[in-house]
Amino acid sequence: MKDVYLFSGFLGSGKTSLLTDVIRQFKAKGLKPAVIMNELGKLPFDSQAVDRDVPLREMLEGCICCSGAEKTEAQIQTLLMTAEWDVLLIETTGAAHPVEALDAVYSPLFAEQLNIKGIVTVADSHLWLNRQTLTPQVRTLFMEQIRHAHLLLANKMDLLTEEEQARAVFEMQGFNGSAFILQTTNGKVPLSLLERMEATAQIPKEQIEEARIGKQLTLSSRIVTFERSVTQESFEQWVRELPDTVYRMKGYVPVEGVKHPMLFQYAYGMVQWLPEFMNMPPKLVLIGDNIGDVQVLGIDR
Numbered sequence: 001m002k003d004v005y006l007f008s009g010f011l012g013s014g015k016t017s018l019l020t021d022v023i024r025q026f027k028a029k030g031l032k033p034a035v036i037m038n039e040l041g042k043l044p045f046d047s048q049a050v051d052r053d054v055p056l057r058e059m060l061e062g063c064i065c066c067s068g069a070e071k072t073e074a075q076i077q078t079l080l081m082t083a084e085w086d087v088l089l090i091e092t093t094g095a096a097h098p099v100e101a102l103d104a105v106y107s108p109l110f111a112e113q114l115n116i117k118g119i120v121t122v123a124d125s126h127l128w129l130n131r132q133t134l135t136p137q138v139r140t141l142f143m144e145q146i147r148h149a150h151l152l153l154a155n156k157m158d159l160l161t162e163e164e165q166a167r168a169v170f171e172m173q174g175f176n177g178s179a180f181i182l183q184t185t186n187g188k189v190p191l192s193l194l195e196r197m198e199a200t201a202q203i204p205k206e207q208i209e210e211a212r213i214g215k216q217l218t219l220s221s222r223i224v225t226f227e228r229s230v231t232q233e234s235f236e237q238w239v240r241e242l243p244d245t246v247y248r249m250k251g252y253v254p255v256e257g258v259k260h261p262m263l264f265q266y267a268y269g270m271v272q273w274l275p276e277f278m279n280m281p282p283k284l285v286l287i288g289d290n291i292g293d294v295q296v297l298g299i300d301r
């Protein structure tokens with residue numbers, strides 16, 4: 001299993017600074033990192049910060065969330081097939097919602113190969129203290145990135161007084177009680193802290209595969225394997241009755257009377273079904289808060 005880290009954080013908060021330093025540290029340990037970078041706009045600006053010997057895939061058309069999970073899936077697949085690497089670092093754009101970004105890396109296709117370690121959010125602490133200057137939408141995104149972090153870097157500490165530093169960390173901890181918070185400058189974090197993040201997908205063997213992120217985190221993912229086929233109607237009925245703390249689902253659902261499991265997508269109350277021409281494994285990924293308790297149709301438990 002290869003470890004995967006997602007670097008989240010608002011525009012200009014220090015993600016690329018973190019990325020370059022983490023690459024340096026992995027290399028110093030003799031490990032080979034690979035990188036997926038997402039840029040808003042078309043210029044591969046940040047990628048110049050990554051050494052040439054690091055396998056790199058870029059998505060220049062937008063962020064992980066809005067350019068679609070399929071592209072990220074394809075990028076990861078390409079990396080898995082074409083390059084030698086030990087650990088994958090994914091830098092999301094500052095405009096990505098962390099749940100969407102996480103969703104993009106959770107594919108049933110490589111659930112057995114990747115170990116999603118979780119979300120490292122770089123927070124601009126100066127901006128945190130001045131967040132009332134942001135528009136409501138932007139402020140919501142900025143705060144969501146902080147709220148869903150598994151490891152939170154309170155960055156740009158050099159710009160704050162001691163009193164401000166303490167206030168920023170205190171407030172952030174109140175907002176995200178489960179993340180470990182580290183005060184940083186230029187995104188410098190000891191590798192051991194990243195490596196200590198609790199991994200997610202301890203896959204096979206059992207029918208139900210729990211995937212946990214972090215310790216007592218709210219946001220978590222779970223991969224389940226269907227034991228029998230369901231009807232489309234009954235499955236949609238089950239979806240309608242789900243608690244609204246299930247944010248996202250995707251996978252392949254075995255549907256009665258249909259040859260191969262159908263590609264199923266769910267996001268923010270919307271359901272999408274697509275026929276699949278290959279026989280894909282009947283697995284479903286759920287992402288949300290406390291999803292361990294959700295009883296899934298077609299799975300006995």
Ligand SMILES: Nc1nc2c(ncn2[C@@H]2O[C@H](COP(=O)(O)OP(=O)(O)OP(=O)(O)O)[C@@H](O)[C@H]2O)c(=O)[nH]1
Pocket residue numbers: 009010011012013014015016017018046093094155156157158159184185186187
């Ligand atoms: N003073 C100060 N500047 C920082 C710190 N961390 C990053 N910066 C600067 O902030 C700017 C943005 O840093 P990046 O690492 O490119 O941030 P990013 O999150 O990758 O930016 P986007 O890719 O645009 O979202 C750069 O000019 C960095 O040098 C810090 O701790 N203190």
